Amino acid sequence: MQxxxxxxxxxxxxxxxxxxxxxxxxxxxxxxxxxxxxxxxDAKDMALxxxxxxxGEGFGGRLSAVRINVEGTPWHGVEMITVKTTGxxxxxxxxxxxxxQVKDVFSVCQKPVIAMIESARGVLAAxxxxxxxxxxxxxxxxNDLRKDLGIPPSADRAGLSFAMQxxxxxxxxxxxxxxxxxxxxxxxEAGLELECAQGHALGFDGKxxxxxxxxxxxxxxxxxxxxxxxxxxxLIEAATGGAERFEGRMIETMHVEEARALIARAQAVGx
Ligand SMILES: CC(C)(COP(=O)(O)OP(=O)(O)OC[C@H]1O[C@@H](n2cnc3c(N)ncnc32)[C@H](O)[C@@H]1OP(=O)(O)O)[C@@H](O)C(=O)NCCC(=O)NCCSC(=O)C[C@H](O)C(=O)O
Ligand SMILES: [Mg+2]
Numbered sequence: 259m260q261x262x263x264x265x266x267x268x269x270x271x272x273x274x275x276x277x278x279x280x281x282x283x284x285x286x287x288x289x290x291x292x293x294x295x296x297x298x299x300d301a302k303d304m305a306l307x308x309x310x311x312x313x314g315e316g317f318g319g320r321l322s323a324v325r326i327n328v329e330g331t332p333w334h335g336v337e338m339i340t341v342k343t344t345g346x347x348x349x350x351x352x353x354x355x356x357x358x359q360v361k362d363v364f365s366v367c368q369k370p371v372i373a374m375i376e377s378a379r380g381v382l383a384a385x386x387x388x389x390x391x392x393x394x395x396x397x398x399x400x401n402d403l404r405k406d407l408g409i410p411p412s413a414d415r416a417g418l419s420f421a422m423q424x425x426x427x428x429x430x431x432x433x434x435x436x437x438x439x440x441x442x443x444x445x446x447e448a449g450l451e452l453e454c455a456q457g458h459a460l461g462f463d464g465k466x467x468x469x470x471x472x473x474x475x476x477x478x479x480x481x482x483x484x485x486x487x488x489x490x491x492x493l494i495e496a497a498t499g500g501a502e503r504f505e506g507r508m509i510e511t512m513h514v515e516e517a518r519a520l521i522a523r524a525q526a527v528g529x
Pocket of ligand 1: 277
């Protein structure tokens, strides 16, 4: 699967063997083994060994990634060298604020990097980060970003909206994938549905997740539904080129291209 077609990208602590086993049973499009904030300092070495073992066994047809710790931590160097030797499809780099951070990880790991934008500086540098060497995609890190911006934990996403749109713009200008941040409220399915719909409407390709119960909701929100696929097929069938009327609306060549992309996405996710 192409990165841009991923709808559900599930984080789990690489130190959690039960979560690793569970991930292999879930319909998520990507599994992200976390070595950073989900893993306590005294469990980092164990988590790295566990990630290597898990990647050796693989995750079926799902994309795989490892989130490493940032430069300046005691774990960054050994994690880069170790991840290089695994079958991980991507390296996720947290707290990116400069394209050189991505380039350095890419040059050591020799794997495409997904950069997390989690600070005001990161948002302002997002166009350069997205266009830089080795960068395959961007993740919103909305927990850290909210903290950096001084937005209270109880607030809705209105204060993050400008930043999220800036990150989507940066990714699109560079032609790379971009994914919404995680939703922390584990028992609020209605809230997750609303946030997925919001992320979809903002242009994100999919959503990063933290719990198995969130996977199906994200897949439904970001996968084209049967109605959208049927509409796209009718549009392609009807189009003759140039501006014309189709079912009460104006369509042009770009609408045909958009319909083809939607069908390609539906096929990629098995719908
Ligand atoms: C959030 C959790 C700590 C909740 O854990 P818990 O209450 O124990 O979960 P459940 O009892 O409901 O679990 C039920 C079963 O599902 C498995 N499970 C749980 N979470 C996952 C998962 N993420 N992936 C796969 N499987 C999972 C459990 O093992 C149970 O199965 P079983 O044992 O067989 O019964 C926990 O969900 C969790 O740790 N989530 C991931 C946390 C994480 O990775 N965080 C880092 C990413 S968040 C981020 O990036 C923020 C960003 O940086 C920012 O700034 O915004
Ligand atoms: Mg973070």
